Structures are given as C-alpha cells and as structure tokens.
Amino acid sequence: MKTHCPYCAFQCGMRVEARPDGALEVRADEDFPVNRGQMCIKGFTSGELLAHPARLQTPLLRGRLGQLVPASWDAALDFVAERLVALRERHGAAALGAFGSGALTNEKAYWLGKFVRLALKSPNVDYNGRYCMSSAAAGQNKAFGLDRGLPFPVEDIGRAEVLVLWGGNPADTMPPLMQWVSQQKERGGKLVVVDPRRTETARLADVHLQPTPGTDLALASGLLALAIAAGRVDDAYIEARTEGWPALRRHLLLTDPAHVERATGVSRDDLERVVRLVADAGSAMLLSGRGPEQQSKGSDTVLALINFMLALGKVGKPASGYGCLTGQGNGQGGREHGQKADQLPGYGLIEDAADRARVARVWGVDPAELPGKGKSAYELLDALGPEGGVRALLVFGSNVAVASPHALHVERRLASLDLCVVADAFENETSAHAHAVLPVAQWAEETGTMTNLEGRVILRERLREAPAGTRTDLEIIRELASRLGAGAYFPSSAPEDVFRELGAATAGARADYSGITYDKIRAHKGVFWPCPSADHPGTPRLFAERFAHADGKARFHVVRDRPSAETPDAEYPLFFTTGRYREHYNSGAQTRRVPQLVDARPEPRLQIHPRLAATLGAEDGGRVVVESRRASVAFTVALSPEIRPDTLFAPFHWGGKQAANALTIPALDPVSRMPEFKVCAVRARVVPQPPLEVAA
Numbered sequence: 148m149k150t151h152c153p154y155c156a157f158q159c160g161m162r163v164e165a166r167p168d169g170a171l172e173v174r175a176d177e178d179f180p181v182n183r184g185q186m187c188i189k190g191f192t193s194g195e196l197l198a199h200p201a202r203l204q205t206p207l208l209r210g211r212l213g214q215l216v217p218a219s220w221d222a223a224l225d226f227v228a229e230r231l232v233a234l235r236e237r238h239g240a241a242a243l244g245a246f247g248s249g250a251l252t253n254e255k256a257y258w259l260g261k262f263v264r265l266a267l268k269s270p271n272v273d274y275n276g277r278y279c280m281s282s283a284a285a286g287q288n289k290a291f292g293l294d295r296g297l298p299f300p301v302e303d304i305g306r307a308e309v310l311v312l313w314g315g316n317p318a319d320t321m322p323p324l325m326q327w328v329s330q331q332k333e334r335g336g337k338l339v340v341v342d343p344r345r346t347e348t349a350r351l352a353d354v355h356l357q358p359t360p361g362t363d364l365a366l367a368s369g370l371l372a373l374a375i376a377a378g379r380v381d382d383a384y385i386e387a388r389t390e391g392w393p394a395l396r397r398h399l400l401l402t403d404p405a406h407v408e409r410a411t412g413v414s415r416d417d418l419e420r421v422v423r424l425v426a427d428a429g430s431a432m433l434l435s436g437r438g439p440e441q442q443s444k445g446s447d448t449v450l451a452l453i454n455f456m457l458a459l460g461k462v463g464k465p466a467s468g469y470g471c472l473t474g475q476g477n478g479q480g481g482r483e484h485g486q487k488a489d490q491l492p493g494y495g496l497i498e499d500a501a502d503r504a505r506v507a508r509v510w511g512v513d514p515a516e517l518p519g520k521g522k523s524a525y526e527l528l529d530a531l532g533p534e535g536g537v538r539a540l541l542v543f544g545s546n547v548a549v550a551s552p553h554a555l556h557v558e559r560r561l562a563s564l565d566l567c568v569v570a571d572a573f574e575n576e577t578s579a580h581a582h583a584v585l586p587v588a589q590w591a592e593e594t595g596t597m598t599n600l601e602g603r604v605i606l607r608e609r610l611r612e613a614p615a616g617t618r619t620d621l622e623i624i625r626e627l628a629s630r631l632g633a634g635a636y637f638p639s640s641a642p643e644d645v646f647r648e649l650g651a652a653t654a655g656a657r658a659d660y661s662g663i664t665y666d667k668i669r670a671h672k673g674v675f676w677p678c679p680s681a682d683h684p685g686t687p688r689l690f691a692e693r694f695a696h697a698d699g700k701a702r703f704h705v706v707r708d709r710p711s712a713e714t715p716d717a718e719y720p721l722f723f724t725t726g727r728y729r730e731h732y733n734s735g736a737q738t739r740r741v742p743q744l745v746d747a748r749p750e751p752r753l754q755i756h757p758r759l760a761a762t763l764g765a766e767d768g769g770r771v772v773v774e775s776r777r778a779s780v781a782f783t784v785a786l787s788p789e790i791r792p793d794t795l796f797a798p799f800h801w802g803g804k805q806a807a808n809a810l811t812i813p814a815l816d817p818v819s820r821m822p823e824f825k826v827c828a829v830r831a832r833v834v835p836q837p838p839l840e841v842a843a
C-alpha cells in the first residue's frame with residue numbers, strides 16, 4: 148500500500164507492507180515526485196509506534212486519588228460533555244477552548260474549528276502551527292495576497308541558479324529535500340545559507356552568512372539597500388508587477404551599510420556578494436525557515452525578505468521567488484481550514500462578512516451565530532484557569548507543555564484548568580495535567596488528506612485496523628457534538644464525507660479545494676490548490692502572471708528594524724536559540740518512544756563554541772546550567788566551533804527538566820502572534836561535579 152509519512156511537511160511518499168509478525172515494513176516510494184525514493188530515519192521508523200507497548204488503548208479519567216484510571220468510552224465522553232456544559236453555564240462559552248495541531252488532517256482541522264464554533268459556541272480555537280508558520284503566512288498574505296508555503300513544486304528548487312536558504316536546516320529537518328539542493332548545485336547553481344550556526348546545510352554553501360541572532364530583518368533590508376545603491380533593482384518588473392516601491396526606496400536610502408555590518412556581524416563584502424549573486428542570476432529563489440520567522444518581528448522580517456526578492460524582479464518567474472519551508476506535516480492545510488482563531492475554512496477570515504456568509508451557508512446556520520476572533524495559541528494558553536478565564540481546554544494532537552515558550556508557565560496554567568482533555572495516541576507532558584485522556588487512531592489506521600509544503604493535497608490511506616479501544620478524532624468530535632446537542636452539524640465521521648463538506652465550504656475561497664476528490668488525488672499523486680472545479684487540474688505554480696491582490700500586483704512594505712524583545716545584557720550576556728535534531732520531531736511525544744531514535748539522540752545537548760566554553764570552564768560532555776529570566780535548565784555540553792561564540796543552542800524536543808522551551812520568551816509578533824523562540828538572553832555556569840569517591 149502507498150501512503151505518506153506521519154511527520155513533517157515534506158510528506159514523503161511511502162510503500163508499506165505488513166510483515167509476517169504483523170509489524171509494518173516502511174520503504175520510501177520511488178514514484179512519489181516529492182521525495183523520489185528518499186526518506187529520513189523518522190519516516191523509516193514510523194511503523195514502530197503503531198504497536199508500541201505504551202500506546203493508549205482505553206480512555207482514562209482522573210480518579211479521586213489523582214491518578215488516571217481506565218474508563219469506558221461512554222463514561223469518558225459523558226464526563227467531558229457534562230463538564231463542558233456545566234462550565235459554559237457557569238462561566239460563558241468563551242470559557243471553553245480547543246487547541247489543535249499541524250499534525251491533524253484537513254478533515255480534522257476543519258471539523259475542530261466547526262466544533263468549537265457550533266458545538267462549544269466559543270471563539271477560542273487555535274493550533275500549534277501558530278508557533279511554526281504564522282509569520283511567513285502573515286508576510287505572504289500582505290505582500291502577495293495569498294499564503295501558500297511554496298508557490299511552486301519542490302522540483303523547481305533543482306533549477307534555480309541561485310538558492311538562498313535563510314534560517315532553515317533541511318539537511319537535518321527534511322533530509323530528502325536536499326536531493327533538490329544537490330541537483331541545483333550539480334547544475335552549477337550557487338547556494339547561500341543564512342544561519343547563526345554552521346549546520347549540515349550551511350556546510351554545503353558557497354556563501355554562509357552567520358548573523359547575530361535576531362538581526363535577520365536588518366540583514367534583509369541591508370541587502371536591498373545595497374542593491375539599490377548598486378543600481379541592481381529591476382525597475383521594469385517593479386513598475387509592471389508591484390505597488391509601494393517609492394516609499395520603501397525612500398526609507399532604505401537612509402540605511403547605512405556600516406550600521407548593517409555592525410548590527411548583523413556580516414561583512415559588507417559578503418553582503419555585496421550575495422546581492423550580486425541574486426541580482427545577476429537568471430533564476431533565484433529564497434526559502435525561509437523558522438530562523439527569521441520565530442521572532443517577535445517575524446512577519447516584518449518575512450516582508451523584508453519578500454521586498455528583496457520582489458525588487459530584484461525574481462518573484463513569479465521560473466524557478467524563482469520567495470517561499471517558506473513549512474515544518475509540520477499539515478502545517479499548510481492546518482492553517483487553511485478553520486482551526487486558527489482568526490480564520491474560517493478556505494483561508495477565510497472570521498471577521499470578513501463574505502467569508503462568514505459563505506461558511507455559514509454550508510453549515511446551515513445564520514452568520515450571526517458564528518463567534519468572532521479568539522485568542523492566539525500562546526495567549527489562549529496564558530489565559531487558562533480562573534485568572535485568565537478559559538476554564539476548559541480540549542487538546543488534539545499537540546503537546547503544548549513542551550512545544551510552547553515559557554513552558555513551565557504553560558504547565559502551571561494547564562494545572563489550573565477545571566477541565567483539561569487530551570486526545571492522543573500516547574500519554575505526554577500535556578496529558579499529565581488532563582482530567583480525561585482519549586486514545587486515538589494513528590496515521591496508518593485512518594484515511595485523510597494533508598497539504599504538503601508545496602500546497603499539494605495528498606491522501607494518507609488507511610492501512611490497518613486501529614486497536615479496538617481507540618477512536619478517530621473525527622469520531623470523538625462527532626460523539627461530543629452529539630452530547631452537546633449539535634450532532635446535526637456532524638452527520639458522518641467518514642473522512643471522505645467530511646472532505647466533501649470541506650470542499651463545499653471552500654468553494655470560491657482563497658484556498659479553494661472544491662474541485663479536489665480522493666480519487667483525483669489518487670490518480671494524480673496529489674492536487675495543488677486552488678482547484679475550483681472537477682475539471683480543473685490544480686495550480687502547481689502561483690504568481691506567474693498576477694498576484695492575488697485585487698489589482699494583480701504585489702505589495703512592498705516599509706518595515707523598520709527593532710531589537711528583539713530580549714537581548715544580552717550584563718546580567719544575561721548570551722543569546723539562546725532553539726532548533727531540531729534529525730532524529731526527533733517537534734515535542735518528541737512520538738519520536739522519544741522509538742528506540743532507534745532515542746539511541747541515536749538520547750538527550751538534548753547544549754551546543755557551545757570552544758572559546759565560550761573556555762571562559763566558563765566547560766568541557767565536552769560536562770554539565771552546564773543555562774538560566775534565563777524564566778527558568779534554569781541543565782544540559783550536557785557539546786563543544787562545537789560551528790556556532791557563534793556569543794550564542795548557545797539547544798533542541799526543544801524534550802520536556803520537564805530538559806525543556807529548552809522553559810527558557811524561551813513568550814514575546815509575540817504583533818501581527819502573527821508568533822512567539823520569539825529563536826532569541827532570548829541567558830547566562831551559563833558549569834555544574835560543579837561531585838568529588839570522586841575514593842575507596843579507603
């Protein structure tokens with residue numbers, strides 16, 4: 148059987164066979180045009196979670212003594228529904244909320260948003276994609292009038308004469324993507340990597356810029372200022388395809404290259420080299436990762452990157468333009484179908500009258516019945532409990548206690564809830580605070596669509612029966628809706644039925660799926676949205692002739708640099724930044740249970756430059772405590788000359804005492820509400836080793 152990987156947004160095609168012992172043998176699908184026969188270690192080992200001994204197979208309810216005890220499905224669902232009704236009567240509908248995930252299929256994301264609005268009648272639904280994609284989405288919506296992570300298929304990467312990978316490390320996070328980077332280089336292309344660390348990806352670069360953390364906006368605007376000074380902008384393109392250039396040009400004329408050098412730590416020679424490379428290339432592509440996006444100025448930084456590529460006339464041309472490397476499996480579809488606090492299905496806006504009317508018509512309700520905008524992901528978590536007013540939270544497929552900034556604060560908020568419900572396949576750091584845990588089917592046990600980083604809608608096929616004690620998220624939503632008196636809005640939990648309804652709800656919208664069917668996906672190895680009718684082939688490439696604003700033109704935006712929310716000072720003199728290991732995925736809730744992955748990466752290591760380590764007295768393999776204004780975390784040291792000497796790095800896949808996110812700051816971007824995971828200020832000290840005991 149063919150299906151797709153349960154993890155990242157590359158959504159590698161897989162071939163899966165049942166072994167005689169019942170386990171699944173997973174191989175990469177050579178025919179799927181995105182990964183073309185490659186996968187990473189996470190995909191190869193993904194079958195191990197299906198029959199894992201720790202797999203939840205019965206609902207759990209918190210007993211009188213505080214422990215989780217098995218319960219029947221009826222008892223668990225009745226308990227949850229009764230508590231929801233009681234809390235709504237006492238505190239109002241906005242006291243109820245739900246937290247979704249970029250791991251949910253399109254069908255689930257769509258139903259979760261509908262459930263919160265029609266069954267809970269609350270505005271409060273958001274998802275962990277707010278932590279990943281929201282700044283790139285905000286920037287693309289403003290500049291292009293549309294957000295689709297990559298506006299072209301990944302195969303175009305292989306044809307770009309110049310490729311700029313800005314703040315992403317796909318060699319570790321998305322290894323099969325590197326085949327397209329290799330192809331690009333084999334054809335004589337140049338690779339520029341921007342990253343404060345010399346990563347696996349950066350080692351392949353012709354030019355590696357290693358800026359000071361938090362200075363991506365200054366760097367991007369500095370590149371454009373130098374392009375203007377050198378007369379390298381594309382005036383004809385600007386005139387024909389854009390709006391807003393005179394104001395941006397005036398603003399950038401004030402930029403002092405010496406200031407850009409000082410602020411970013413990147414030499415003027417390197418800056419000019421990158422400008423020359425991109426400007427002179429027949430095709431040039433800039434792809435951003437979480438580095439420039441996960442900042443409190445992330446959406447402005449994305450706009451600065453887009454300004455640069457627009458001014459050099461690269462966007463909308465073959466193998467050229469700006470794109471963002473979506474991280475989570477369904478980070479793209481997850482933000483299109485209504486599980487985001489400000490959105491409705493089809494990338495509609497909840498405050499837009501036409502979008503409300505379109506969706507309300509399909510749902511069979513009056514538009515006035517739809518609640519307004521809810522709280523964004525971190526703001527929702529920060530509002531949990533009596534103080535914040537959100538008394539009940541349903542969590543679907545997200546481990547917020549590990550994945551959120553200021554993680555210990557989030558744990559305290561979760562612990563103060565009157566009702567915390569977690570629907571997941573395994574217990575995790577979030578379910579430790581749950582009053583009810585609902586065991587769900589996993590990827591290979593249910594059918595559903597995902598939208599990959601290219602905007603290609605693909606189908607994950609059901610390969611085997613789910614364990615008897617589990618249910619699908621769709622079944623859980625339907626059962627709860629029925630107990631809340633809203634069952635009529637959720638008539639069938641069959642994924643294909645839900646997808647048909649999703650298609651109808653998106654007809655005529657920006658992310659139009661109305662012409663996509665399961666059979667069409669099967670026949671064409673995925674269908675790119677927008678796809679507005681049954682005979683439409685889908686849209687692999689966007690912006691070749693027009694952008695999505697009403698006049699067809701892209702928009703320049705004047706963006707002003709500003710410091711990160713927290714920068715090093717006398718008390719906390721170092722930068723701290725977070726990222727990923729190849730072997731683990733997001734909060735590690737799944738990958739920390741796969742022996743092969745745990746053996747390869749058993750713990751988070753603190754990456755420290757040897758010069759900094761020498762000043763601290765730290766040694767490779769020793770222990771160092773990192774302290775921010777929010778928490779202290781002890782890590783094992785990994786000395787590395789490949790990080791800046793003023794910066795510490797740790798991966799965020801672990802929770803509890805190993806949680807890198809205990810240190811991070813919940814400063815939010817004013818537009819996207821993305822937290823600043825990539826920059827905060829810390830100090831570090833060596834943990835004294837206990838003296839060796841010597842036998843007398």
Ligand code: SF4
Pocket residue numbers: 152153154155156157158159182186187188189190191320321322323
């Ligand atoms: S985690 Fe991503 S890159 Fe790795 S196999 Fe899965 S989809 Fe492919």
